[in-house]
Amino acid sequence: MNTPFIRNHQYNLIKKQVGQLQHACNNGADPKVIEAVELSVQSKILDAFPGIHEHQKEVVEKVIHLRKTEDFQHYLQSLEPYLKEFTPVSGKQINKLFPKNKKLKTPDLNGVDYRRMSYLGWVDIATNKLFLVYHLNGQLVGVQGRFTPANKGICFLCNGIGDVALFSAITKSKPANASPDYYKAIGNYLCVNSHLCNQRITDVSTLEKFLSAVLY
Incomplete structure (x- = not known):
């Protein structure tokens, strides 16, 4: 069962970081530059989840080694079952x-x-x-x-x-x-x-x- 743990602002941060990594890959950046961006992206994403559990960490860390546009899209789609909703109000x-x-x-x-x-x-x-x-x-x-x-x-x-x-x-x-x-x-x-x-x-x-x- 996929227990939701990603709040809206955290998902927005992930999308922003993924966009930066995708931009570096699509623009033919040097592999070392891409690796540096990748490490920065990984760090900023994990910093947004203090006290993250190991399984949750594995979910968000799948951003590592993504290089193609369809891979980035698939990654973001894979996070949707984990989105934690703002508790509904009446x-x-x-x-x-x-x-x-x-x-x-x-x-x-x-x-x-x-x-x-x-x-x-x-x-x-x-x-x-x-x-x-x-x-x-x-x-x-x-x-x-x-x-x-x-x-x-x-x-x-x-x-x-x-x-x-x-x-x-x-x-x-x-x-x-x-x-x-x-x-x-x-x-x-x-x-x-x-x-x-x-x-x-x-x-x-x-x-x-x-x-x-x-x-x-």
Whole structure:
């Protein structure tokens, strides 16, 4: 039985590394250069799986010695049974995360491929707010913030260049002697298209750090 263990961001990282090795092979690089790229790819992939089991290591290490385009494609396809899905959420669960938003418009969850999702994000145009839902430390959490469209830029989550917006969320924590009117907002540029962002994100540590700063 193939037990899923590869999360979306890890799969994206693998695809990115495979692409680099394939590029070196397709462009007729010197065998020693290809070998160096191969070792780098292997190292970066394994670093993305701390505490990996031996069987899991054997699965991802099959990237070694691939040289032809069809071999790379077959390798990526062979990983699909091991993709670990983002634990599905319901509209009811989402509403519980944002109890003050009585007219919250939840996203359409029909047909969502949770295997290709690191976080759930959507924009409510009516309120000009952006919402993020994520499983942090085993708990489902949600953050909302002001959504201000900007020009093309770099997303702080996936580091991709594209259409971004300034996402500003107010933190829940306050200094001990803070006045009743005190608030602190944390802002970052985020992809407008969360689906595209989920296709590119290769590391969730920045996302988890942001959520922790806002929630705790």
